[in-house]
Amino acid sequence: MKFVQRLAERRPLLLDGAMGTMLQASGLPAGVSPEEFCMERPDILQGIHKAYLDAGVDIITSCTFGGNPCKLPASLDVFTFNKRMVETARAAAAQAGRPVFVAGNVGPSGHFARPLGDMEPEELIKAFSEQIRGLVAGGADLIFIETQFDLAEARAAVTAARQVCDLPVMVSMTFEQGVSLTGSSPTIFAETMQNMGVAALGTNCSLGPDQMLPVVEELLSVCSCPVVAEPNAGLPELRGSETVFPLGPEAFAQKTAAFAARGARVLGGCCGTTPQHLAALRQALESVTCDERPVVSPSGICLTSRSQLLRLGEGQPFSVIGERINPTGKKELTRQLQAGQFDEAFRLADEQLQAGARILDVNVGASLVDETVLLPDLVQRLVSRVDVPLSLDSSNAQAIARALPYCPGSFLVNSISGEAGRMELLGPVCRDFGAPFILLPLQGTKLPVRASERIAIVEKLLEQADSLGIPRRLVMVDILALSVSSKPEGALQCLEMVRWCRSQGLATTLGLSNVSFGLPARDLLNATFMAMCAGAGLSSCIANPSAPRLHEACDAVAVLQGSDSNAGSFIASYAGWKASGGVVRAGKGPGAAAETLGDAVLFGDLENVLPLLEKELAAGAEPFALVQDVLIPAITE
Template identity: 55%
Template sequence: MNDKVRSLIRENNILLFDGAMGTQLQDRGLQPGQSPEEFGDRHPEVIGAIHADYLQAGAMFLTTNTFGGTSFKLPHSLDPQAFNRKMAEVARGVAGTRGFVAGSVGPTGELLAPLGKAGFAELVDAFARQISGLAQGGADLILIETQFDLGEIRAAVVAARRVCDLPVAVSMTFESGTSLTGTSPLTFLDTMQNLGVDLIGTNCSLGPEGLEEIVRAMLPRARTPLLVQPNAGLPILENGRTVFPLQPQAFAERMTRFPALGVQGVGGCCGTSPAHVRAMAKAMREVRINLQSPTSHPDMVLTSRSTSVCVGLEEPMVVIGERINPTGKKQLTAQFQAGEQSLAMEMAVQQIAQGARILDVNVGAPMVVEENLLPELVSRLAARFSAPLSIDSSKVEAIGAALECYPGSALVNSISGEAGRMESLGPLCKMFGAPFVLLPLAGKDLPETSTQRLKIVESLLRKSEDLGIPRHLILVDALALTVSSKPESAKHCLQTIRSCREEWNLPTVLGLSNISFGLPARELLNSTFLTMAMSHGLCAVIAHPGARRVQEALAAGEVLLARDPQAKSFVRNYSGWAAGDGAVTVKAADSSTASAGAARKEVGTL
């Protein structure tokens, strides 16, 4: 049956969902304070009757009475899996072959650590039990709805993927522009698209007008069909009772605007009734989906809980701050060995101030248990900074643990051609919707020529395709090797950048500082090479964001590549520029921090 839902989506049909369950239950005997789940378990015939009304009204999707169906919310008397299965069976019985069953999965009420105390694995387990019940009971679609936290949603999606292969719809609720824990509609969309869910939606909190704004915020990058389930207007108090004022006909008229915007799924949330669905179903007969092409089409989007960073030819170059890495840094190594993170947190502050839009996080050093420290540091950085992270480790377990506690789409750095690496990390990245750096290294020899590099890329792409990993999760490292030992390597790197674009339309990244190893004036060579690489289509760079020449190269490069409209940003920052201002300023900035000693030393290794 799930293939049928996927076909329905693919064939661009309007998907008619049903309306509210809660308000219907109140009309049919649910007492204030009583759990709808408990009520439903006792009176499945009432639930069935509501489903039947919605089906009769024209709904294609009947939503199970399982909104609070995880162990966190269910009364202890109810077994989550059995309860969810029972509710799904009720809906299934009514839908028969005339409709589909959407298994409702609401929030657990718990917050993931560090915001709350729930662990990722704990949430996944709870969702998994609920969803396996829904699947067993005959659900056609898992509808993760009315969610407000990106991390929790991810746990639910991971759980759904673990226990079934049903299509997954995810719907978030937004108040005053962001979700309760700070996620914007666009960042929600970006993260969900990375996860590869089947429908992305918004529901509850607002009426059709309010949700139209949310939808419009998502549209510029929406490649996935959208689902909208508004309340019947904004609630008002009438005689001490909450009332949703939008009447069926008015609601239905409002709802017809969504297909015109390209939205595929429509339904109702709080305050909507079979009458609303009937009016909507009727109104939708006159309407067709006006498919919108995204106006922004980056190659890749990285997200934190609150922020999206686009990577692509039409996007400004993305600087990935390289400094949280103990290699060659004594003080940082010592801190990591002692389990301390203050220096890393300072480096994060500094790099963001210097223009890094992603922070690479590497804790690999002798006597550091990366599996413990990496997720811990990632978690702290994620709680404090909005810049998405790049999780950099040679240890698959450490990366897995870090991905679990990261709410957005972190970058995984990296998957090379090393035996078994793609097989172990690839599925992890796919499951977590985590973009990754594809590193064209295989075997002992460095691939000097672009031809050699492209061959490794090609073989890794084949593997990733076999694993079902979508292209928009792949960022190729073009390999900046040291020109002092391999003089042609810069040219091969530029060619690799171009070929990845021409052959596979893939974006590229590189670690900048290698190129100048062993030569004087490294910042000059680095910034010059960065300029070249930008002009050949490089999209991101792993670098020290404080290097003034690198900043200048980026600023001037954006103007020349027509990505700084009217050169506004350049004019703002460089009007007083003179060629003589240089690393002097950078050094001053570095030495003004508490970690001056370490920072100065590291500037020296640029």
């Protein structure tokens, strides 16, 4: 029986327990690496595996926790060591007289990926790939990535497994005080890993069963895949000069078996546990009625950074994807990108976040710019500055592929269209990195005006995605706003398209300003159209979050759709609201007076144009530069 088939059964699977303390008890000399010891004494290692099998476990893990190139002693070859360790476990499993699975164990590298640390993420993926090739060659049934403390590293390890083999992947992260070492909650970890299509996920180490219970419950509340729990034998205590784990086998078993009653499907032990702990747990599970928890059915998409999570889809708050980091029509941004500078991009990022953007679209597609170099560079710099997920916006698939390793969570890709070969080229990259993407219903040179035409293209693209093993949870649809000045029926067709996507459980977005192109009062048309689409079920729009009327409309939609609890945020922002000269005046709310000359012109804040212009000139700004770089872009936007 294959591992994924066994996972689907109601009876929990039992993992083994601690390895390091067992090796020490079996004669591992002080100062000798466990890896070198196990290569020299495979008989001792096989005996430890046998002891856990005799205790009744279903899964034994290879002794390869430190088997990656970053940690393994230089005396050992990475591929050979990992292959030999799995073969040793396989030899023990062959003598069990019952079906047993061997998990190829992958521990943390001891390094942080850039920009948090000093290691290039592609180097980290390469290191894990080298280890996993050995685990696969040795005959592992699954890859078990455990004791992860950083979301980006867990993601790199899963990506490596995806690129090397088709074995099921199980991932476990360690949490203290409700978050990982680098600030990710159990929910953020779970949703990121589910985007990557792991077979099971969970938590291990750091906590005893009592302290781990809230983490397990949180994972169970958001996981559609099986949940793993491997607590320590209690919290460590210092007794004299010795560190001990206080829970004996019976107490550990009673507390850990309770996880199965709540719905956990894979149980085991971490630090301080022994074959006796696992034998007691096996016995305790026999008297536990395992909860048949309801399957969490995902709808829409979920984006994550290390510390933030954003759901887009039915029942979720409407979100604005900030469009401003795009060199089109922005001379200063273009000039800086061509020079490899990012100050203007950073300014636009901060401005949009202050205005309420929940995702930042990042586009560096200017003339004389190598996107394959500049997009990854800007993405890693933004990751170190902002907490929100980014949207990687490029027609260059190689640029997106090179930028995705720098994304610590599930960032958005903009976009995959019906262009020949685009899905085949970019779809597997998004799948392996767990990156949700925007599906653009464009095919050939003809714009599909009617919703039925767009739906036909989307259905064809979804079939392609299915054939490539890309789950629907990664797909978001651009409903394709067309200018009503040339396509009068375009707006109503968009509403029909939104309703169809909603019926399919697909999240949606659109480039909002397209609808008003060529018409006056664009802000008014854009905000009204957004409200109409939100009412039909639109999940998000790509727009300028600082546009006052759009900001007002988004805040009003939040109240009317019930996502602004008791209208608290709306009341706080608009208690003193009044319209004045086309600009909202609401104290410190979203319509406060413009603070820059460009915004004053863009938003019609006539009272402040002259004072801000005088301020710029007094600061030494050149009049010609102000006209070219500030006034003209603001007027034409």
